[in-house]
Amino acid sequence: MSNTVFIFPGQGSQKVGMGKDFYDNSALAKEMIETASERVGFDFKHLLFEENENLEQTQYTQPAILLVSLIAHRLFTEHSTVAPIALLGHSLGEFSALSATGAMDYLDAVELVYRRGLLMKQACEGINAGMMALLGLDDESVEAITCKERESGKKVWAANYNGDGQIVIAGNKDDLASLESVFKDSGAKKAVLLAMSVASHCPLLISAQAPLETYLDQWMKDAFVAPIISNVTASAYQAKTEAKHLLSEQLVSPVKYKQSILHVEDSVDMFIEFGGSVLKGLNKRITQKPTHSIVDMKSLEEVLALF
Incomplete structure (x- = not known):
């Protein structure tokens, strides 16, 4: 069995229609989208599948991307026993990784990143x-x-x-x-x-740190099935106490995505990206190791066929 790292995209990977093929062809995906809509009080079907302005607003962008990523991940794990040696994400994607490793229920993660987006928006109001x-x-x-x-x-x-x-x-x-x-x-x-x-990942977001840590403490479990590579340090962590600190610091610290990929490069045979293909493009500039993206049912089947 090959050594695999699961990776999750962040803001910038959103587009109208993302997740639609999953919704149309999977009862699980449909249930996850409908249940998430009930949890946060807005319609993910409209947000994801119809032209709208909200998809570009960070408090909506973040839960939309996370939800589609976690649907892709759940569909993969339902049909595969592949266990990653580590997980990592780009900015928001680190929260998707957190849920995928078992440290947070997906509905809690959806609400958490919705609230994270609101905190980021509030921190940046009036400062151009x-x-x-x-x-x-x-x-x-x-x-x-x-x-x-x-x-x-x-x-x-x-x-x-x-x-x-x-x-x-x-x-x-x-x-x-x-x-x-x-x-x-x-x-x-x-x-x-x-x-x-x-202005993500810089000191202008310092006011969002304390309330984000409160949400993390409320919803996160100390149950990591595999380590996560931190955006802040480009090193692994696998405990709630570390996660709370690092994900709070992530708000005001640069995302070391390139460094994170290089950190695991020698021990990995492939990367699997869930819910987008932006990181696949970035990885081509960083590593010779292949990256496979799962964005719809066809690409899901193609990746499953690799094992």
Whole structure:
């Protein structure tokens, strides 16, 4: 049996129609979507399957992605005995991993990330928060530039290490926009503001930490069937006390996705991504190990056939 790591996508992987094939062809998926709708008080069928503005709002984006990821995971585990050697996710995806490893009921996880999104939105109200994608600069250059600019009063931080030459920064939107030419003069091929109204994984979210820890303490169990690789440290944890601290720190710390993949690369034969294919694309830039994505019933069957 091959050594497998389960991975879960974060914000940016959402799109209208995600999970529809699961809903149409699986009684389990239909039940999970309908039960989750009852839990949080809004209709996931409308959110996921019909054109709407809510899917791009973080308090709705987060539970939508998590729910589809956990449906893909449940359908896979219903037909496979493959046990991962570890799990990891990109930002929000770490909460999907937490549920998939048994540390949180999926309905509790849906409500938790809905509330996490609200906390993030509230933390960023009135501060003109935003994020910017950078292509073509190495980590050290981005860190040096953002550090220098913070010393001059600008609010800008490295937020996501997605791969070599692919970093997202977060902070005040005007400050980010003012640095576009600085990054390009330093060798960036692109410096593009993202359509986001929150500044994830930077100190602007500090007010969300304490209430998030309260929710984690309320809903999380100390029952991990496999370790999770932390976004904050790129190292494994497998206990509630560690999870509470690390997932709180994740709000204000950069996502070390590239480092997390490299941490497990030598011990893994393949990665399986549940509910999206964005991480499959990122992994092509990081590792030679294959990544297989489960996004519908056809891809589910294809991945099951590998074992």
